[in-house]
Amino acid sequence: MSSNHQGIFSPRYFALSIGIILSVMAVGFEGLSVTTIAPSIAGDLNGLSLFGWIFSTYLLAQIIGTLVVGRIIDKRGPAAPFTVALLLFIVGLIAAATASDMYIMIGSRALQGLGAGAMMTCVYTAISLSYPDELRAKILGAFGTAYVLPSMLGPYVAGLIADHWSWRFVFWGILPVLVVSAFLSLPAFRKLKVQNTGGDSGSSSTWMALLLTMGTGIFLVGLSRLPSIVGFVLVTIGFVFMVFPLRKLLPKGTLTLRRGMPAILATRGLFFAAYTSTQNFLVLALIDVKGITPSQAGLIVASAALSWCIIAYLQGRWDAADQGRGRHMRIFIGVLLLATGIAIVFWVPVVTVTIAVIGQIIAGVGIGLAHPISGVVAFSQTGEEGVGQTSANLQFADSFTPGVVIGIGGSILVVCQAGGMSLQSGLIVAMGFHLLLIVMSIIASTRISPRR
Missing domain, CATH: 1.20.5 (Single alpha-helices involved in coiled-coils or other helix-helix interfaces)
Structure with a gap:
């Protein structure tokens, strides 16, 4: 059946598309909600000394889940790994909702990280195997929107739940979404087959x-x-x-920006890390330096999420209109716009609400262009590594690099303040580090076309 007259929500793809979107929203909402309720968790469980491990454990477990499952997918297909990943995430949610001490909570976060990393890798694989090239830009745009939307509502909703009931209900509330996702998507996952690429046993x-x-x-x-x-x-x-x-x-040459697939992954990891880390430090700058309330800062950051969602939807139409010929240019323009958005908020002393909103909107447009299309280009160049490994590499770029860069940014602030600099000056240095990453991403984006 030709896909020319079908969309991602046509009968052929409807169940899988909705299932993918729900699973991505569940993972995104949970991750962002924990940021809001973590202080309450640490206080209730008498574990303030272990506060940071709520986040670090999730990131470290996610690395394992992401990288290991890619090899398994290329040998056995995504159905079994996706089922196991769902179960791990669900068990992790139940353990978190019923945790009686901080050690159980940290263990539950490890299970959630393993499940989330493996689950998102399986989702990327399903996108590559199930959707033709001309629909991948649209489903990856919906994927991005499903991940971004929780950033607009997740922290606020989680805060309300924690204030009026308990932080435990945040974890319980995600379970029904995952059950519906599994019901819709698992039948489609079971039909997916991969060609065993051989190689090592994993x-x-x-x-x-x-x-x-x-x-x-x-x-x-x-x-x-x-x-x-x-x-x-x-x-x-x-x-x-x-x-x-x-x-x-990683593919050979990723760390040196080698042309082709390595440059695609380097471009994606660098711009996504710069964007994510900038969001965190911009909020800190607006609240602690400019005196803006947390709710106002949240609305400013949400303006980037809104523009990301709009552009992620539109770029699917643009990709269909030019039949994919403008993909490389859209990635380059997207990274350039993202650099512009970060540069606008780089000089903290002159950042006002208006300037911050303008910078965030431009940054959102940039990542809305670059993020979905970089995934489409990566799948179009997938070769001997197999679709599972490419999926793992994409998910790795989205999780590992931002986690490390945020840690580096935080250490920059600490070192600057230990050296006698003000918080404002430290934030400028941290933002400068993000700009450096974006410049490297721009360079890498010029090398995403494979050598002829």
Whole structure:
């Protein structure tokens, strides 16, 4: 059946599309909601000293879930891994909702991270296998919108639930969404087949993923100890243990921006990390430096999410109109606009509400262009690695890089303040680091076309 006269919500794709969107929304809402309710969790469970591990454990487990499942998908297909990932995430939610101490909560976050990383990798795989090239821009645009929408409502809704009932109901409330998602999407997942690409059994990749997780953990702990000598030592050790497995797990040349698939992943990881980290530090600047209320800061950041959603929808139409010929240029323009948006809020002393909103809208347009299309281009260039590995690489770029960059940004603030600089000056330095990442992403985006 030709897909020329069908859309992602036509009868052929309806159940899978809705199931994918619901699963992405559930993961996105849970992740952003925890940011709001984490202080209440730590207070109720008498675990303020372990507060940071609520987030770090999730990130570290997500690395394992993302990288290991990609190899499994290329050998056995996505149905079984997706089922296991759903169960892990659901068990993690139940454990969090019933947690009696902080250690159980941290363990539940590990299960959630494993499940979320594997689940999103399976979703990317289903998109590549189920939808023809001309529909991928549209479903990936919907994917992005489903992930962004929780950023507009998630923290606020979670805050209301925690204030009027209990933070535990935030975890309980996500369960029905996942059940509906599984009901709709699992039948479609079971029909998906992959061609076994051979290669290793996956054990070496698993060990590399574990080594990367360990290195990342040491690196993040070291960042939290800066500017002490112990902090510098741990950061150095962690960095070494991160670089070696990254060179093995990612396509060769990703760290040096090699043309083709490596440049696509580098472009995506750099611009997504810069965008995510900028959002966090802009909120801090607006609240602690400019004196804006948290709710006002949230609305300003939501303006980027709104423009992202609009452009993510429109770019699917543009991709169909030019039959994909303008994809590389749209990625380049998107990253350039994202750089413009970050540059507008870079100089914290002159940032006002109006300037912040303008910068956020432009940044949202930029990432709304670049993020979905970079996924489409990656799948169009998928070769011997297999669709599962490409899916894992895309999810890895969306999770690992932002987590590390936010940690680096936080250490920049700490070091600047330890050196006698004001919070305002430290934020300018952190924003400058984000601009550097964007410049590197712009360079990488000029190399996404494979060598002829």
